[in-house]
Amino acid sequence: MSDGASRAKLRLENISKSYVRKGRRFLVLDDLSLTVGEGEFVTLLGPSGSGKSTLFRLIGGVERPDAGRVYLDGADTTGRRGQISYMPQQASLFPWMSVAANISSALATAGIERRRAAALAEEWLGRVGLGDVAGAYPHVLSGGMQQRVSFLRALLMPRGVMCLDEPFAALDALTRADMQAWLLQLWEEERRSVLFVTHSIEEALTLSDRIYVLSPAPARVLREIRVPFPRPRRQEVWTEPAFVSLKQEVLELLSQRGAAHGV
């Protein structure tokens, strides 16, 4: 699915980025290349601080890479904003807008006509069981519900690639498992092209088609893993032997690097 580079929805080519801090240059991303195919769920798995959010900022056009290009649908969109849909680490809902307005105003930014945006928000909130809180302010929602709204907002954006930045990191383990199942089901119905960031190996293996394992900063692709489990995927996929051995493999990969760095 992802092999033909021309068919890639999103392609990053040799991306490098460094920041200057206290007069010194820190390399954050080191010659990173990756692709996300049409309807593919790709995960970036990397330790904290390895530069995953930075990569998203480059894809979103909020910053420019020092070197390398970003291609969406084959077109060079390096440094161009408004090309992707995005779900941030925190829910980032606007406290002064109702849940429905939070979604519809984002859709309006993406060019959907106001009335249609409102109708879409209404319809989808009902569909995922959040119809009751559509008119409420976000602060009355639980953390899990806020993330659902945030995900919905990203899902409904009419853009080719969804970038999800550790959407469940702030949730407790039970809510997190719940959210994974929910997201899995929704995504398998919709089959959008997704670039997902996490530092949970289980989460990556449960959700993805493919995983890029990143090194600690400066981030480099350590390995690309194709996840073999069929779709629709069961939530209990973690009980399979192949899951356990893959997890083992990734763990070793990351700890090896860690040890190498420690020396």
Added chain:
Amino acid sequence: MAGSFWRRALLPLGTLVGLILLWQACCMIFRIAPYTLPQPWDIARRMAEDGPRLLDQTWSTLRLALKGIGLGIAFGVVSAVLFHLIPGVRAALSPIIIITQNIPLIALGPLLIIWFGFGILPKLILLALVCYFPIAWSMLAGLGQAAPHLREYLAMIGASRFEVLRRLELPASLPYLFSGLKITATYSITAAIVAEWLGASEGIGHYLVLKSKGYDTTGVFAAIVCIVTLSLAFYGLAVLLERFAIRWRPERATAAEGGKAS
């Protein structure tokens, strides 16, 4: 719920009534001359007798203050937004604005009268100058305070500068605007009194001048009561407006829910 109401409303009210009674008692016991310190009872009687005139004067002061606040809000909000959008303007103009804020009202007033005569114009300019600053400055602070993660989100989805302003910065600055408005609300009354004191044919400030020139201390106190009432009313109005405009705040909403539940 009831307990908190008693504590919040009745305790301060009780203190106030107690203080007035004490004042009344002192005046009677020590036989203080009315032109030194009039009895509260006399002040109340005077206010009743002179009621229509006091109301009239207060009304005219209120209108002047409202005009000043209106001008302050209009100029304050517009210039805060401009300063925010065009960073150079802020640096260029802030010394002038700070200088105007530091000229004492009592010095500025006569100057304005020399330049613009005794009409409404110098009074409005004085009031606008006073009302402008708290609004503009707190609003400007608020516009820069918008949560960084929301700013980042809007940038990532490609929102325009105008959308960032309308959807994030303006709503985020509202609480700041209202804290400025609360300050301005009481400032505006003081400024209106000063303006009327300096040259006017009506208003509670004018009334105050007449009474103090005639050594009518009771009359002066009657005017003071009107002025304080007006200030408090303005402040209360600003608080009400704030509650009405900012309904998304978690603490208010949970308090309201708790009230409903109990």
